[in-house]
Amino acid sequence: MLTHPGKHRGMKDTPTVSGRPRVPVMLPLPLAGAYDYAVPAPMALRPGEFVSVPLNQREVLGVVWDAPEVPEANPVPDRRLKPVASVLPAPPMTASLRRFIDWVAAYTLSPPGAVLRMAMSVPAALEAPAPQAGWTLAPPGNSRPRITPERQRVLDVLRAGEVHAGALLAQAAGVSLGVLRGMAENGLLRPALLPRNRRFARPDPSHPGPALGPAQAAAGAALRNRVAAQRFGVTLLTGVTGSGKTEVYLDAVAECLARGRQALVLLPEIALSTQWLERFEARFGVAPALWHSEITSRTRRDTWRAVAEGEAPVVVGARSALFLPFPDLGLIVVDEEHETAFKQEEGVVYHARDMAVVRARLSQAACVLVSATPSLESLTNVEAGRYTALDLPERHGGASLPVVEVVDLRRTPPERGRFLAPPLVEAVTATIERGEQAMLFLNRRGYAPLTLCRHCGHRMRCPNCTAWLVEHRAKRLLQCHHCGHAEPPPAECPECGTANSLTAVGPGVERVMEEANALWPDARRLVMASDTLPGPAAAAEAARAIQDREVDLIIGTQIVAKGWHFPHLTLVGVVDADLGLAGGDLRAAERTVQLLHQVAGRAGRAEAPGRVLLQSFSPEHPVMQALISGDLAAFMQEEAAMRRPGHWPPFGRLAALIVSAEEEREADRTARDLGLAAPGGEGVQVLGPAPAPLALLRGRHRRRLLLKTRRDIAVQPILREWLARVPVPNHVRVQVDVDPVGFL
Ligand code: ADP
Ligand code: ZN
Numbered sequence: 001m002l003t004h005p006g007k008h009r010g011m012k013d014t015p016t017v018s019g020r021p022r023v024p025v026m027l028p029l030p031l032a033g034a035y036d037y038a039v040p041a042p043m044a045l046r047p048g049e050f051v052s053v054p055l056n057q058r059e060v061l062g063v064v065w066d067a068p069e070v071p072e073a074n075p076v077p078d079r080r081l082k083p084v085a086s087v088l089p090a091p092p093m094t095a096s097l098r099r100f101i102d103w104v105a106a107y108t109l110s111p112p113g114a115v116l117r118m119a120m121s122v123p124a125a126l127e128a129p130a131p132q133a134g135w136t137l138a139p140p141g142n143s144r145p146r147i148t149p150e151r152q153r154v155l156d157v158l159r160a161g162e163v164h165a166g167a168l169l170a171q172a173a174g175v176s177l178g179v180l181r182g183m184a185e186n187g188l189l190r191p192a193l194l195p196r197n198r199r200f201a202r203p204d205p206s207h208p209g210p211a212l213g214p215a216q217a218a219a220g221a222a223l224r225n226r227v228a229a230q231r232f233g234v235t236l237l238t239g240v241t242g243s244g245k246t247e248v249y250l251d252a253v254a255e256c257l258a259r260g261r262q263a264l265v266l267l268p269e270i271a272l273s274t275q276w277l278e279r280f281e282a283r284f285g286v287a288p289a290l291w292h293s294e295i296t297s298r299t300r301r302d303t304w305r306a307v308a309e310g311e312a313p314v315v316v317g318a319r320s321a322l323f324l325p326f327p328d329l330g331l332i333v334v335d336e337e338h339e340t341a342f343k344q345e346e347g348v349v350y351h352a353r354d355m356a357v358v359r360a361r362l363s364q365a366a367c368v369l370v371s372a373t374p375s376l377e378s379l380t381n382v383e384a385g386r387y388t389a390l391d392l393p394e395r396h397g398g399a400s401l402p403v404v405e406v407v408d409l410r411r412t413p414p415e416r417g418r419f420l421a422p423p424l425v426e427a428v429t430a431t432i433e434r435g436e437q438a439m440l441f442l443n444r445r446g447y448a449p450l451t452l453c454r455h456c457g458h459r460m461r462c463p464n465c466t467a468w469l470v471e472h473r474a475k476r477l478l479q480c481h482h483c484g485h486a487e488p489p490p491a492e493c494p495e496c497g498t499a500n501s502l503t504a505v506g507p508g509v510e511r512v513m514e515e516a517n518a519l520w521p522d523a524r525r526l527v528m529a530s531d532t533l534p535g536p537a538a539a540a541e542a543a544r545a546i547q548d549r550e551v552d553l554i555i556g557t558q559i560v561a562k563g564w565h566f567p568h569l570t571l572v573g574v575v576d577a578d579l580g581l582a583g584g585d586l587r588a589a590e591r592t593v594q595l596l597h598q599v600a601g602r603a604g605r606a607e608a609p610g611r612v613l614l615q616s617f618s619p620e621h622p623v624m625q626a627l628i629s630g631d632l633a634a635f636m637q638e639e640a641a642m643r644r645p646g647h648w649p650p651f652g653r654l655a656a657l658i659v660s661a662e663e664e665r666e667a668d669r670t671a672r673d674l675g676l677a678a679p680g681g682e683g684v685q686v687l688g689p690a691p692a693p694l695a696l697l698r699g700r701h702r703r704r705l706l707l708k709t710r711r712d713i714a715v716q717p718i719l720r721e722w723l724a725r726v727p728v729p730n731h732v733r734v735q736v737d738v739d740p741v742g743f744l
Pocket of ligand 1: 211216239243244245246247279565
């Protein structure tokens with residue numbers, strides 16, 4: 001347990017700093033709030049400054065926070081306060097970021113220090129960066145050194161007063177580093193310190209982009225106006241897949257740059273977004289700064305610092321980029337705003353799309369949410385007048401939308417033990433014969449989702465989770481996709497001991513690949529799944545191979561739904577269109593429509609028209625009908641009509657409490673106590689406790705309660721009061737999830 005030096009009674013050696021000014025300091029630790037520290041003379045501290053302070057015999061970094069509006073009732077006496085140790089040489093945290101941290105903490109019921117930790121993820125960036133050496137022109141001397149053509153090229157690159165890094169200068173002039181050293185010896189160059197942040201080149205807002213079509217130009221102008229207003233406002237930019245939404249919002253980025261403000265673009269799977277980065281470079285002539293979990297610690301430090309100093313004009317990142325220290329953010333774009341990848345489920349549980357709107361409001365920035373398949377939340381906000389809507393109704397360049405048909409698996413089933421029905425097989429064959437590309441989509445990794453014993457019916461389950469083990473045949477493993485548990489497939493059934501009785505049930509992409517190998521042995525095939533394309537480089541290489549027509553048939557999981565532009569792809573087959581519809585998830589239908597529409601949108605993006613075949617046992621299902629008709633707006637209206645009467649989100653508010661413990665009894669007891677203390681009243685309802693769908697996860701038993709309120713009733717005060725009434729034993733965890741999106 002952490003104790004606060006200023007709050008700890010009877011502490012020895014507490015320096016006495018009577019009568020000195022004090023400041024609250026927020027520490028990046030899960031504490032209830034800021035701690036007071038004394039400000040030693042001659043230090044003067046303003047809110048936002050990064051400081052080092054003593055805590056339990058250690059020094060920790062923190063941020064000077066704002067004085068509380070209501071003074072603390074029992075402040076720590078002056079003489080017990082410890083002094084701030086030092087101030088760090090970093091730009092202070094802006095008031096808007098401090099307010100954002102407070103806001104996220106209050107909304108998600110997280111300790112503010114836990115949120116601050118996300119904004120202080122790179123402590124090394126708070127130290128002054130070491131200066132780097134480069135070359136500059138030496139003042140003219142008396143000697144007249146010989147100017148070879150190589151040297152002349154260097155002189156042409158290096159204008160007076162500029163300092164260039166050696167490697168970049170040599171590259172730009174097409175000379176070796178030795179030439180530079182020789183020029184220095186001859187008095188033509190001299191070493192000098194590089195201005196910092198040279199690695200974040202300024203994108204040129206006037207760099208010509210593609211000529212926009214009429215609808216694109218209108219939407220682009222509207223977005224530019226929103227950015228130019230330098231005020232908060234949210235725009236929902238929709239448009240069919242391939243309509244040029246990216247080109248349009250890059251126009252808004254250009255406007256933001258022209259105003260000298262910073263822009264942030266959030267992408268759901270940044271590591272897979274190589275095509276996006278190429279387009280950014282084509283549009284602005286330089287690469288943006290990147291922020292995601294796979295960048296090196298050096299780049300992380302430089303990027304954080306450059307952002308804080310206003311030197312990284314555009315950042316493209318994953319959800320954590322929301323907590324970067326932008327001093328002057330003018331625009332936040334959330335691309336694929338419907339994606340559940342924006343929800344962070346661990347630690348501080350927050351939805352990056354929703355928090356992006358908050359950050360934009362606190363920064364007086366424009367916010368643009370982008371999707372071909374917008375969430376019901378955002379559509380409802382448009383309807384209520386909270387967001388402005390912009391739509392691009394057509395594909396760019398006259399490309400048509402793909403035709404969607406259902407393959408009725410009841411009428412034309414696959415052969416026994418196979419998963420591709422004859423109409424789909426024929427369509428793939430014909431596509432490949434025409435020299436076009438086909439894609440088979442199945443949102444399931446591995447070979448088979450279930451392994452069972454033919455003799456006794458025993459199913460291979462994860463020992464730590466309520467889940468079946470998924471066979472990965474290439475790796476010869478049965479794996480749990482929730483906890484990572486893995487074991488080799490046993491030779492005999494662990495239940496009845498029968499040898500060779502275990503059999504694979506149902507398909508994963510590996511199994512579809514096996515079928516494809518037999519059906520199209522001469523086609524060039526490629527599997528795209530998160531475990532076969534482990535990193536950005538592999539994904540980029542796969543995308544390039546597809547673009548360059550080195551592949552005939554792509555077999556993929558949801559990775560293939562991610563905004564790729566594959567101009568030669570004309571057929572998409574969805575192996576199991578019913579897959580996402582099972583289970584009690586509130587948004588199962590919405591999510592299935594979004595995913596399958598995005599997958600379908602990969603087809604026919606250039607001249608040749610696209611065709612999509614959905615294998616389904618229920619062609620009459622509203623989800624299939626919506627995909628066939630392409631009328632997603634009508635589908636979403638029906639979704640709204642179903643959710644509105646029961647006050648389900650977005651027409652009501654929802655928060656989940658997940659109670660977990662290693663001992664099942666303990667989870668049950670706390671869940672029951674919470675149930676007994678459940679809040680009630682008009683417009684407030686508690687559902688549960690009930691076993692969570694994943695009743696066992698990583699060895700912990702889980703129970704779930706759902707708090708549902710009317711839209712005009714905030715859940716946070718109710719949750720706070722409720723949780724305060726129920727004591728929770730040490731080894732029991734109660735996780736709060738405001739606006740849950742996954743219901744596991
Ligand atoms: P969306 O984001 O709506 O799916 P994109 O912005 O990815 O659409 O555009 C689809 C394709 O069309 C991309 O390859 C893009 O470069 C191209 N494109 C879109 N608009 C234009 C335009 N005005 N001029 C040239 N190419 C365009
Ligand atoms: Zn498991």
